[in-house]
């Protein structure tokens with residue numbers, strides 16, 4: 001996918017996820033979450049291009065942090081159509097991975113619990129929403145479609161489509177399908 005198309009999709013994701021967004025121009029000018037992901041896309045490309053660009057990539061990431069209050073390590077892998085609403089206080093660590101169509105609110109940390117230089121940050125699947133102030137700590141896996149409640153502290157894997165709330169976060173499994181109502185079962 002082309003770089004420009006990725007940036008356009010991030011803009012469209014902001015429009016989709018924020019009912020207060022009234023125009024593309026307003027989002028481009030006034031949404032720090034969009035500025036942060038755009039600057040991260042550039043920093044990540046620099047990080048992957050050559051070792052000599054890694055320091056400039058870190059500096060760009062720090063400039064983005066100063067401007068938006070959102071700190072994303074340039075090595076973090078973030079999928080398409082990503083949106084951070086409000087921004088301020090978000091931290092996304094070096095080995096974090098985020099799938100497609102994910103959304104974070106302000107104050108979210110995708111953080112590590114280990115000081116060793118290995119995979120130590122979470123992996124988020126696709127279509128995940130992480131509520132304001134939530135912390136997801138360690139090399140956990142958050143399943144597709146999961147929702148993380150505001151201010152949750154997640155220290156265990158979260159299954160697909162589950163909702164995790166509280167400290168430490170407890171997974172509320174999705175309701176079981178009402179298969180007993182399926183007439184095919186009563187032949």
Ligand SMILES: CC(C)(COP(=O)(O)OP(=O)(O)OC[C@H]1O[C@@H](n2cnc3c(N)ncnc32)[C@H](O)[C@@H]1OP(=O)(O)O)[C@@H](O)C(=O)NCCC(=O)NCCS
Pocket residue numbers: 086105130131132147148149150151152163164165166
């Ligand atoms: C987790 C969340 C997605 C669940 O939404 P929901 O499916 O509509 O769930 P409900 O509000 O019906 O609550 C279901 C249960 O979870 C509890 N719950 C919901 N959110 C919670 C939270 N953040 N922390 C702790 N418990 C929570 C409710 O008290 C309720 O408990 P009960 O079943 O014992 O009564 C939502 O509450 C949330 O936190 N969204 C984040 C939104 C956000 O950060 N907005 C910021 C805008 S600036």
